[in-house]
Amino acid sequence: MPITTIALDADDTLWQNEQFFRLTEQRFADLLKPYTDATDLNERLIASVTKNLSFYGFGMKGFALSMVETALDVTDHRVPGTVIAEVLAAGRELLSYPIETLPYVDQALDQLQQTHRLILVTKGDVFDQERKLAASGLADYFAAIEIVADKTAATYARIFERHTDGPDHTVMVGNSLRSDVLPSLEAGSYAVYVPHDLTWSYEHAEEPEGQPRYARIAHLGELADAIAQFDGSR
Structure with missing residues:
Protein backbone atom coordinates (compact mmCIF):
# COMPACT_ATOMS: atom_id res chain seq x y z
CA MET A 1 0.00 0.00 0.00
CA ASN A 17 1.70 31.78 15.17
CA GLU A 18 5.20 32.46 16.50
CA GLN A 19 5.27 36.00 15.12
CA PHE A 20 2.52 36.99 17.56
CA PHE A 21 4.46 35.56 20.50
CA ARG A 22 7.45 37.64 19.37
CA LEU A 23 5.29 40.77 19.37
CA THR A 24 4.11 39.91 22.88
CA GLU A 25 7.69 39.38 24.04
CA GLN A 26 8.53 42.88 22.82
CA ARG A 27 5.48 44.31 24.58
CA PHE A 28 6.59 42.53 27.76
CA ALA A 29 10.08 44.04 27.49
CA ASP A 30 8.63 47.52 26.98
CA LEU A 31 6.43 47.17 30.08
CA LEU A 32 9.33 45.99 32.26
CA LYS A 33 11.91 48.49 30.99
CA PRO A 34 11.23 51.13 33.71
CA TYR A 35 11.63 48.52 36.47
CA THR A 36 14.67 46.46 35.52
CA ASP A 37 18.00 46.83 33.76
CA ALA A 38 18.28 43.12 33.07
CA THR A 39 19.95 42.58 29.70
CA ASP A 40 18.80 38.97 29.45
CA LEU A 41 15.09 39.57 29.97
CA ASN A 42 13.97 37.60 26.92
CA GLU A 43 16.24 34.68 27.77
CA ARG A 44 14.83 34.58 31.30
CA LEU A 45 11.29 34.67 29.96
CA ILE A 46 11.95 31.76 27.59
CA ALA A 47 13.65 29.83 30.39
CA SER A 48 10.55 30.36 32.54
CA VAL A 49 8.23 29.24 29.72
CA THR A 50 10.32 26.12 29.14
CA LYS A 51 10.48 25.28 32.85
CA ASN A 52 6.72 25.68 33.17
CA LEU A 53 5.79 23.43 30.25
CA SER A 54 5.37 20.50 32.61
CA PHE A 55 2.93 22.55 34.71
CA TYR A 56 0.98 24.67 32.22
CA GLY A 57 1.64 22.95 28.90
CA PHE A 58 2.08 24.69 25.56
CA GLY A 59 0.11 27.76 24.53
CA MET A 60 -0.81 31.28 25.50
CA LYS A 61 -1.98 30.55 29.06
CA GLY A 62 1.36 29.12 30.12
CA PHE A 63 3.13 31.93 28.29
CA ALA A 64 1.10 34.60 30.12
CA LEU A 65 1.73 33.02 33.52
CA SER A 66 5.43 32.75 32.72
CA MET A 67 5.53 36.44 31.85
CA VAL A 68 4.08 37.26 35.28
CA GLU A 69 6.58 34.98 37.00
CA THR A 70 9.47 36.53 35.11
CA ALA A 71 8.28 40.07 35.83
CA LEU A 72 8.22 39.34 39.55
CA ASP A 73 11.58 37.61 39.44
CA VAL A 74 13.56 40.25 37.53
CA THR A 75 12.18 43.11 39.65
CA ASP A 76 12.48 41.35 43.02
CA HIS A 77 8.68 41.61 43.30
CA ARG A 78 8.81 45.39 43.01
CA VAL A 79 6.82 45.57 39.78
CA PRO A 80 3.49 47.39 40.33
CA GLY A 81 0.23 45.51 40.15
CA THR A 82 -0.87 47.78 37.31
CA VAL A 83 2.02 46.51 35.21
CA ILE A 84 1.17 42.90 36.03
CA ALA A 85 -2.36 43.66 34.81
CA GLU A 86 -0.93 44.98 31.54
CA VAL A 87 1.27 41.90 31.19
CA LEU A 88 -1.78 39.67 31.55
CA ALA A 89 -3.65 41.81 29.03
CA ALA A 90 -0.78 41.36 26.58
CA GLY A 91 -1.13 37.61 27.05
CA ARG A 92 -4.86 37.74 26.38
CA GLU A 93 -4.21 39.67 23.18
CA LEU A 94 -2.68 36.49 21.78
CA LEU A 95 -6.30 35.30 21.47
CA SER A 96 -7.27 38.24 19.28
CA TYR A 97 -4.68 38.21 16.50
CA PRO A 98 -6.01 37.28 13.05
CA ILE A 99 -5.31 33.86 11.59
Missing part, protein backbone atom coordinates in the same frame (compact mmCIF):
# COMPACT_ATOMS: atom_id res chain seq x y z
CA PRO A 2 1.15 3.58 -0.63
CA ILE A 3 0.96 6.42 1.86
CA THR A 4 -2.74 6.90 2.56
CA THR A 5 -2.78 9.42 5.43
CA ILE A 6 -1.14 12.82 5.82
CA ALA A 7 -0.95 14.22 9.34
CA LEU A 8 -0.28 17.94 9.56
CA ASP A 9 0.83 20.25 12.32
CA ALA A 10 -1.05 23.55 12.70
CA ASP A 11 0.90 26.46 14.23
CA ASP A 12 3.53 27.82 11.82
CA THR A 13 2.80 24.97 9.42
CA LEU A 14 -0.70 25.94 8.31
CA TRP A 15 -0.91 29.45 9.80
CA GLN A 16 1.27 32.10 11.42
CA GLU A 100 -3.05 34.17 8.55
CA THR A 101 -2.61 30.96 6.57
CA LEU A 102 0.82 30.38 5.10
CA PRO A 103 1.55 30.25 1.35
CA TYR A 104 0.23 27.28 -0.65
CA VAL A 105 -1.80 25.91 2.29
CA ASP A 106 -5.24 26.03 0.70
CA GLN A 107 -4.02 24.75 -2.66
CA ALA A 108 -2.07 21.89 -1.07
CA LEU A 109 -4.91 20.75 1.19
CA ASP A 110 -7.44 20.97 -1.63
CA GLN A 111 -5.24 18.82 -3.85
CA LEU A 112 -4.16 16.27 -1.26
CA GLN A 113 -7.60 15.64 0.25
CA GLN A 114 -8.62 14.14 -3.08
CA THR A 115 -6.04 11.37 -2.79
CA HIS A 116 -5.27 11.03 0.93
CA ARG A 117 -6.92 11.12 4.32
CA LEU A 118 -5.87 14.32 6.09
CA ILE A 119 -5.66 14.59 9.88
CA LEU A 120 -4.60 17.51 12.05
CA VAL A 121 -2.21 16.88 14.94
CA THR A 122 -1.54 19.97 17.04
CA LYS A 123 -0.47 20.60 20.61
CA GLY A 124 -1.38 23.34 23.05
CA ASP A 125 -4.39 24.78 24.80
CA VAL A 126 -7.57 23.13 23.50
CA PHE A 127 -9.64 26.33 23.54
CA ASP A 128 -7.00 28.32 21.67
CA GLN A 129 -6.29 25.63 19.09
CA GLU A 130 -9.99 25.11 18.38
CA ARG A 131 -10.43 28.88 18.01
CA LYS A 132 -7.58 29.14 15.52
CA LEU A 133 -8.77 26.16 13.51
CA ALA A 134 -12.30 27.59 13.28
CA ALA A 135 -10.97 31.00 12.25
CA SER A 136 -8.68 29.46 9.63
CA GLY A 137 -11.55 27.96 7.63
CA LEU A 138 -9.52 24.76 7.17
CA ALA A 139 -11.40 22.38 9.46
CA ASP A 140 -13.41 20.71 6.69
CA TYR A 141 -10.25 19.37 5.08
CA PHE A 142 -9.55 17.05 8.01
CA ALA A 143 -11.05 13.64 8.67
CA ALA A 144 -9.80 13.80 12.26
CA ILE A 145 -8.43 16.43 14.61
CA GLU A 146 -6.14 15.62 17.53
CA ILE A 147 -5.20 18.36 20.03
CA VAL A 148 -2.60 16.88 22.36
CA ALA A 149 -0.62 18.06 25.39
CA ASP A 150 2.70 17.13 23.79
CA LYS A 151 4.00 15.27 20.77
CA THR A 152 5.94 12.13 21.62
CA ALA A 153 6.50 8.85 19.82
CA ALA A 154 3.84 7.27 22.06
CA THR A 155 1.39 10.04 21.15
CA TYR A 156 1.95 9.49 17.46
CA ALA A 157 1.68 5.70 17.79
CA ARG A 158 -1.73 6.12 19.43
CA ILE A 159 -2.91 8.57 16.76
CA PHE A 160 -1.65 6.41 13.90
CA GLU A 161 -3.42 3.36 15.32
CA ARG A 162 -6.66 5.29 15.74
CA HIS A 163 -6.83 7.22 12.46
CA THR A 164 -4.54 5.65 9.86
CA ASP A 165 -3.65 2.42 8.09
CA GLY A 166 -0.53 2.31 10.26
CA PRO A 167 2.73 4.28 10.40
CA ASP A 168 4.07 2.62 7.25
CA HIS A 169 1.29 4.36 5.33
CA THR A 170 1.39 7.71 7.12
CA VAL A 171 3.45 10.88 6.81
CA MET A 172 3.68 13.61 9.46
CA VAL A 173 4.26 17.17 8.20
CA GLY A 174 5.34 20.13 10.30
CA ASN A 175 7.76 22.94 11.05
CA SER A 176 9.26 21.45 14.23
CA LEU A 177 12.04 18.91 14.08
CA ARG A 178 11.66 18.22 17.79
CA SER A 179 7.88 17.78 17.86
CA ASP A 180 6.76 16.89 14.34
CA VAL A 181 9.65 15.06 12.69
CA LEU A 182 11.75 13.09 15.17
CA PRO A 183 9.00 11.52 17.31
CA SER A 184 6.86 10.57 14.31
CA LEU A 185 9.87 8.88 12.69
CA GLU A 186 10.45 7.06 15.96
CA ALA A 187 6.84 5.90 15.81
CA GLY A 188 7.53 4.40 12.38
CA SER A 189 5.99 6.89 9.97
CA TYR A 190 7.41 9.12 7.27
CA ALA A 191 8.08 12.78 8.09
CA VAL A 192 8.32 16.00 6.10
CA TYR A 193 9.95 19.09 7.57
CA VAL A 194 8.65 22.50 6.45
CA PRO A 195 10.93 25.12 8.06
CA HIS A 196 9.47 28.37 9.33
CA ASP A 197 11.67 31.43 9.83
CA LEU A 198 10.41 32.07 13.37
CA THR A 199 10.26 28.58 14.85
CA TRP A 200 10.66 28.73 18.64
CA SER A 201 14.14 27.68 19.81
CA TYR A 202 12.60 24.93 21.97
CA GLU A 203 11.51 23.16 18.79
CA HIS A 204 14.99 23.05 17.23
CA ALA A 205 16.87 19.76 16.79
CA GLU A 206 19.32 18.11 14.44
CA GLU A 207 17.91 17.05 11.09
CA PRO A 208 17.82 13.27 10.58
CA GLU A 209 19.88 13.47 7.40
CA GLY A 210 20.19 10.18 5.57
CA GLN A 211 16.91 8.89 7.02
CA PRO A 212 15.08 7.34 4.04
CA ARG A 213 11.68 8.23 5.50
CA TYR A 214 12.56 11.92 5.93
CA ALA A 215 12.28 14.85 3.52
CA ARG A 216 12.62 18.62 3.75
CA ILE A 217 10.56 20.99 1.62
CA ALA A 218 10.47 24.77 1.29
CA HIS A 219 6.68 25.11 1.49
CA LEU A 220 3.53 23.01 1.35
CA GLY A 221 3.31 23.47 -2.40
CA GLU A 222 6.10 20.86 -2.60
CA LEU A 223 4.41 18.32 -0.34
CA ALA A 224 2.70 16.25 -3.04
CA ASP A 225 6.04 15.68 -4.81
CA ALA A 226 7.73 14.68 -1.54
CA ILE A 227 5.03 12.11 -0.83
CA ALA A 228 5.27 10.78 -4.38
CA GLN A 229 8.99 10.26 -3.87
CA PHE A 230 8.32 8.29 -0.69
CA ASP A 231 5.85 6.09 -2.55
CA GLY A 232 8.30 5.65 -5.42
CA SER A 233 11.04 4.43 -3.07
CA ARG A 234 9.00 1.56 -1.65
Whole structure:
Protein backbone atom coordinates (compact mmCIF):
# COMPACT_ATOMS: atom_id res chain seq x y z
CA MET A 1 0.00 0.00 0.00
CA PRO A 2 1.15 3.58 -0.63
CA ILE A 3 0.96 6.42 1.86
CA THR A 4 -2.74 6.90 2.56
CA THR A 5 -2.78 9.42 5.43
CA ILE A 6 -1.14 12.82 5.82
CA ALA A 7 -0.95 14.22 9.34
CA LEU A 8 -0.28 17.94 9.56
CA ASP A 9 0.83 20.25 12.32
CA ALA A 10 -1.05 23.55 12.70
CA ASP A 11 0.90 26.46 14.23
CA ASP A 12 3.53 27.82 11.82
CA THR A 13 2.80 24.97 9.42
CA LEU A 14 -0.70 25.94 8.31
CA TRP A 15 -0.91 29.45 9.80
CA GLN A 16 1.27 32.10 11.42
CA ASN A 17 1.70 31.78 15.17
CA GLU A 18 5.20 32.46 16.50
CA GLN A 19 5.27 36.00 15.12
CA PHE A 20 2.52 36.99 17.56
CA PHE A 21 4.46 35.56 20.50
CA ARG A 22 7.45 37.64 19.37
CA LEU A 23 5.29 40.77 19.37
CA THR A 24 4.11 39.91 22.88
CA GLU A 25 7.69 39.38 24.04
CA GLN A 26 8.53 42.88 22.82
CA ARG A 27 5.48 44.31 24.58
CA PHE A 28 6.59 42.53 27.76
CA ALA A 29 10.08 44.04 27.49
CA ASP A 30 8.63 47.52 26.98
CA LEU A 31 6.43 47.17 30.08
CA LEU A 32 9.33 45.99 32.26
CA LYS A 33 11.91 48.49 30.99
CA PRO A 34 11.23 51.13 33.71
CA TYR A 35 11.63 48.52 36.47
CA THR A 36 14.67 46.46 35.52
CA ASP A 37 18.00 46.83 33.76
CA ALA A 38 18.28 43.12 33.07
CA THR A 39 19.95 42.58 29.70
CA ASP A 40 18.80 38.97 29.45
CA LEU A 41 15.09 39.57 29.97
CA ASN A 42 13.97 37.60 26.92
CA GLU A 43 16.24 34.68 27.77
CA ARG A 44 14.83 34.58 31.30
CA LEU A 45 11.29 34.67 29.96
CA ILE A 46 11.95 31.76 27.59
CA ALA A 47 13.65 29.83 30.39
CA SER A 48 10.55 30.36 32.54
CA VAL A 49 8.23 29.24 29.72
CA THR A 50 10.32 26.12 29.14
CA LYS A 51 10.48 25.28 32.85
CA ASN A 52 6.72 25.68 33.17
CA LEU A 53 5.79 23.43 30.25
CA SER A 54 5.37 20.50 32.61
CA PHE A 55 2.93 22.55 34.71
CA TYR A 56 0.98 24.67 32.22
CA GLY A 57 1.64 22.95 28.90
CA PHE A 58 2.08 24.69 25.56
CA GLY A 59 0.11 27.76 24.53
CA MET A 60 -0.81 31.28 25.50
CA LYS A 61 -1.98 30.55 29.06
CA GLY A 62 1.36 29.12 30.12
CA PHE A 63 3.13 31.93 28.29
CA ALA A 64 1.10 34.60 30.12
CA LEU A 65 1.73 33.02 33.52
CA SER A 66 5.43 32.75 32.72
CA MET A 67 5.53 36.44 31.85
CA VAL A 68 4.08 37.26 35.28
CA GLU A 69 6.58 34.98 37.00
CA THR A 70 9.47 36.53 35.11
CA ALA A 71 8.28 40.07 35.83
CA LEU A 72 8.22 39.34 39.55
CA ASP A 73 11.58 37.61 39.44
CA VAL A 74 13.56 40.25 37.53
CA THR A 75 12.18 43.11 39.65
CA ASP A 76 12.48 41.35 43.02
CA HIS A 77 8.68 41.61 43.30
CA ARG A 78 8.81 45.39 43.01
CA VAL A 79 6.82 45.57 39.78
CA PRO A 80 3.49 47.39 40.33
CA GLY A 81 0.23 45.51 40.15
CA THR A 82 -0.87 47.78 37.31
CA VAL A 83 2.02 46.51 35.21
CA ILE A 84 1.17 42.90 36.03
CA ALA A 85 -2.36 43.66 34.81
CA GLU A 86 -0.93 44.98 31.54
CA VAL A 87 1.27 41.90 31.19
CA LEU A 88 -1.78 39.67 31.55
CA ALA A 89 -3.65 41.81 29.03
CA ALA A 90 -0.78 41.36 26.58
CA GLY A 91 -1.13 37.61 27.05
CA ARG A 92 -4.86 37.74 26.38
CA GLU A 93 -4.21 39.67 23.18
CA LEU A 94 -2.68 36.49 21.78
CA LEU A 95 -6.30 35.30 21.47
CA SER A 96 -7.27 38.24 19.28
CA TYR A 97 -4.68 38.21 16.50
CA PRO A 98 -6.01 37.28 13.05
CA ILE A 99 -5.31 33.86 11.59
CA GLU A 100 -3.05 34.17 8.55
CA THR A 101 -2.61 30.96 6.57
CA LEU A 102 0.82 30.38 5.10
CA PRO A 103 1.55 30.25 1.35
CA TYR A 104 0.23 27.28 -0.65
CA VAL A 105 -1.80 25.91 2.29
CA ASP A 106 -5.24 26.03 0.70
CA GLN A 107 -4.02 24.75 -2.66
CA ALA A 108 -2.07 21.89 -1.07
CA LEU A 109 -4.91 20.75 1.19
CA ASP A 110 -7.44 20.97 -1.63
CA GLN A 111 -5.24 18.82 -3.85
CA LEU A 112 -4.16 16.27 -1.26
CA GLN A 113 -7.60 15.64 0.25
CA GLN A 114 -8.62 14.14 -3.08
CA THR A 115 -6.04 11.37 -2.79
CA HIS A 116 -5.27 11.03 0.93
CA ARG A 117 -6.92 11.12 4.32
CA LEU A 118 -5.87 14.32 6.09
CA ILE A 119 -5.66 14.59 9.88
CA LEU A 120 -4.60 17.51 12.05
CA VAL A 121 -2.21 16.88 14.94
CA THR A 122 -1.54 19.97 17.04
CA LYS A 123 -0.47 20.60 20.61
CA GLY A 124 -1.38 23.34 23.05
CA ASP A 125 -4.39 24.78 24.80
CA VAL A 126 -7.57 23.13 23.50
CA PHE A 127 -9.64 26.33 23.54
CA ASP A 128 -7.00 28.32 21.67
CA GLN A 129 -6.29 25.63 19.09
CA GLU A 130 -9.99 25.11 18.38
CA ARG A 131 -10.43 28.88 18.01
CA LYS A 132 -7.58 29.14 15.52
CA LEU A 133 -8.77 26.16 13.51
CA ALA A 134 -12.30 27.59 13.28
CA ALA A 135 -10.97 31.00 12.25
CA SER A 136 -8.68 29.46 9.63
CA GLY A 137 -11.55 27.96 7.63
CA LEU A 138 -9.52 24.76 7.17
CA ALA A 139 -11.40 22.38 9.46
CA ASP A 140 -13.41 20.71 6.69
CA TYR A 141 -10.25 19.37 5.08
CA PHE A 142 -9.55 17.05 8.01
CA ALA A 143 -11.05 13.64 8.67
CA ALA A 144 -9.80 13.80 12.26
CA ILE A 145 -8.43 16.43 14.61
CA GLU A 146 -6.14 15.62 17.53
CA ILE A 147 -5.20 18.36 20.03
CA VAL A 148 -2.60 16.88 22.36
CA ALA A 149 -0.62 18.06 25.39
CA ASP A 150 2.70 17.13 23.79
CA LYS A 151 4.00 15.27 20.77
CA THR A 152 5.94 12.13 21.62
CA ALA A 153 6.50 8.85 19.82
CA ALA A 154 3.84 7.27 22.06
CA THR A 155 1.39 10.04 21.15
CA TYR A 156 1.95 9.49 17.46
CA ALA A 157 1.68 5.70 17.79
CA ARG A 158 -1.73 6.12 19.43
CA ILE A 159 -2.91 8.57 16.76
CA PHE A 160 -1.65 6.41 13.90
CA GLU A 161 -3.42 3.36 15.32
CA ARG A 162 -6.66 5.29 15.74
CA HIS A 163 -6.83 7.22 12.46
CA THR A 164 -4.54 5.65 9.86
CA ASP A 165 -3.65 2.42 8.09
CA GLY A 166 -0.53 2.31 10.26
CA PRO A 167 2.73 4.28 10.40
CA ASP A 168 4.07 2.62 7.25
CA HIS A 169 1.29 4.36 5.33
CA THR A 170 1.39 7.71 7.12
CA VAL A 171 3.45 10.88 6.81
CA MET A 172 3.68 13.61 9.46
CA VAL A 173 4.26 17.17 8.20
CA GLY A 174 5.34 20.13 10.30
CA ASN A 175 7.76 22.94 11.05
CA SER A 176 9.26 21.45 14.23
CA LEU A 177 12.04 18.91 14.08
CA ARG A 178 11.66 18.22 17.79
CA SER A 179 7.88 17.78 17.86
CA ASP A 180 6.76 16.89 14.34
CA VAL A 181 9.65 15.06 12.69
CA LEU A 182 11.75 13.09 15.17
CA PRO A 183 9.00 11.52 17.31
CA SER A 184 6.86 10.57 14.31
CA LEU A 185 9.87 8.88 12.69
CA GLU A 186 10.45 7.06 15.96
CA ALA A 187 6.84 5.90 15.81
CA GLY A 188 7.53 4.40 12.38
CA SER A 189 5.99 6.89 9.97
CA TYR A 190 7.41 9.12 7.27
CA ALA A 191 8.08 12.78 8.09
CA VAL A 192 8.32 16.00 6.10
CA TYR A 193 9.95 19.09 7.57
CA VAL A 194 8.65 22.50 6.45
CA PRO A 195 10.93 25.12 8.06
CA HIS A 196 9.47 28.37 9.33
CA ASP A 197 11.67 31.43 9.83
CA LEU A 198 10.41 32.07 13.37
CA THR A 199 10.26 28.58 14.85
CA TRP A 200 10.66 28.73 18.64
CA SER A 201 14.14 27.68 19.81
CA TYR A 202 12.60 24.93 21.97
CA GLU A 203 11.51 23.16 18.79
CA HIS A 204 14.99 23.05 17.23
CA ALA A 205 16.87 19.76 16.79
CA GLU A 206 19.32 18.11 14.44
CA GLU A 207 17.91 17.05 11.09
CA PRO A 208 17.82 13.27 10.58
CA GLU A 209 19.88 13.47 7.40
CA GLY A 210 20.19 10.18 5.57
CA GLN A 211 16.91 8.89 7.02
CA PRO A 212 15.08 7.34 4.04
CA ARG A 213 11.68 8.23 5.50
CA TYR A 214 12.56 11.92 5.93
CA ALA A 215 12.28 14.85 3.52
CA ARG A 216 12.62 18.62 3.75
CA ILE A 217 10.56 20.99 1.62
CA ALA A 218 10.47 24.77 1.29
CA HIS A 219 6.68 25.11 1.49
CA LEU A 220 3.53 23.01 1.35
CA GLY A 221 3.31 23.47 -2.40
CA GLU A 222 6.10 20.86 -2.60
CA LEU A 223 4.41 18.32 -0.34
CA ALA A 224 2.70 16.25 -3.04
CA ASP A 225 6.04 15.68 -4.81
CA ALA A 226 7.73 14.68 -1.54
CA ILE A 227 5.03 12.11 -0.83
CA ALA A 228 5.27 10.78 -4.38
CA GLN A 229 8.99 10.26 -3.87
CA PHE A 230 8.32 8.29 -0.69
CA ASP A 231 5.85 6.09 -2.55
CA GLY A 232 8.30 5.65 -5.42
CA SER A 233 11.04 4.43 -3.07
CA ARG A 234 9.00 1.56 -1.65
